[in-house]
Amino acid sequence: MKKQFFALALAAVLLICAVPAGALTGEGTRAAQTLSALNVVRGAYNVDDPATRAQAAVILVRLAGAEEAAAADKTPIPFKDVPAYAVQSVRYAYGQGWLRGVTGDTFGASETITSTAYCAALGRLLGYTGEDFSYETALTFARHMAITSRDYGETLTRGDLFELTAGALYASYKDGGTILAHLTAVSPSAAAAADKLNLASPTLTARQAADRYTAAVFQLSMYEDGKNLDLKEPDGSASGFFISGDGLAVTNYHAIADCAAGVATLVSGEQYPVEEVVYYDVGNDIAVLRIGHASLSGVETPGFVYLETASRDTLRMGDEIYTIGSPLGLGLAVSAGIVSDASRTTDGYDAPCIMSTADISQGSSGGALLNVYGQVVGVTSGAFVFGNNMYLAVAIDPVLSADLTVEGQTLDQVKQFEASQAKDAA
Secondary structure, three states: OOEEOOOOOOOOOOOOOOOOOOOOHHHHHHHHHHHHHOOOOOOOOOOOOEOEHHHHHHHHHHHOOOHHHHHHOOOOOOOOOOOHHHHHHHHHHHHOOOOOOOOOOOOOOOOEOEHHHHHHHHHHHOOOOOOOOOHHHHHHHHHHOOOOOOOOOOEOEHHHHHHHHHHHHHOEOOOOOEHHHHHHHHOHHHHHHHHHOOOOOOOOOHHHHHHHHHHHEEEEEEEOOHHHHHHOOOOEEEEEEEOOOOOEEEEOHHHHOOOOEEEEEOOOOOEEEEEEEEEEEOOOOEEEEEEOOEOOOOOEOOOOOOOOEOOHHHOOOOOEEEEEEOHHHOOOEEEEEEEEEEEEOOOOOOOOEEEEOOOOOOOOOOOEEEEOOOOEEEEEEEEOOOOOOOEEEEEOHHHHHOOOOOOOEOHHHHHHHHHHHHHHHO
């Protein structure tokens, strides 16, 4: 019998609304304004115009804080179609391997840049190579690594280009540090603008938390036996989130109980197997999993976006919090609320829970409860059936003191062990 894992049942009403065409137009302008303050965008925005490959090269060089290096680079390039304003940028972007020509001697400077080409360029700018992703998988890789938080059409308008670039400011280089941190380190004017605009503020809005950390959360499909796994018919759906780049992830124990296999589906659509259970605590309803580095399609990942952790002791009543999970197994979603009680004693849990008003539903079990700094403080778990906006999360604290270097067990081994424990106790 299929189920969405949730500690206590909730009734749900689904409301569907249409997004008007062009509703995102303002996003491009806002992104352009931010990039203009950072001196990445100059001149008229013209957000509805097609973005050309030459314009993309110029944006990339400015984003990398590499204009001086580009001006000093005199390496010949084979292209004959690059306008004068973009020669330095195209030369540098080509030399760095960020952008390539459309043919041997044609850059395609006036052609509209595709979302695939620009996402590939951003990935390469961040230090990732062909060993980490292919050109064909650049869009998926961009979602996987939180370079972008949404999908784009096949080609980009200038507004799309600006929005994608502004979103990438918080993407991390392969060797650490964000684009924004690097840009502000090499450019005093960008640093001053970032400070004025509060771009490096440690506190996040719900949207900022969603943009930066949805890639760290996944939908968890659980299988009671291998047969259902082979049939791709999960017995239940829950949520989980990464706490390390090498695949350590957290969920609720009740999400994995009695299951022999599991699959994590990321916001990018990629699916990765649950390899083992590194730690679990039945009474505190928490478990730490290790997610495999090879997707079910056989693609190796260079790593996962992950969440920093913070103790429940950092919370107080009234603090703003956010949740990210997969309610009803319909895909990842974010909600916001406040802490109504940071330590609520509740039947069924060995330790007090965090009670909040941030909406969760069946399937949200194992999702992330974040503070305004983007740190995970709890694992969304359940709710009081007869209360209003009384949602529960178990504190992340047991994980903070657990030894996560030990050899893990398979889901089936945990299932068999707990079954034998229950039999002995009967």
